[in-house]
Amino acid sequence: MFFCSDLADRGVHEEEEDMVAYLFGCIRVALCFMSWLWWDMVGAMSSMRG
Known part of the structure; x- marks a missing residue:
């Protein structure tokens, strides 16, 4: 969770x-x-099977 001042000014949505x-x-990165x-x-x- 990020508690930054610029995020607090914006809406929760x-x-x-x-x-x-x-x-x-x-x-996406994990996949x-x-x-x-x-x-x-x-x-x-x-390669091991040759």
């Missing part, structure tokens, strides 16, 4: 929208990272 946008950004790890693992497995 806008703050909720900011939180939703922030959460979606985090989820990208997980897919990258997945392909890294798949590549390692296929």
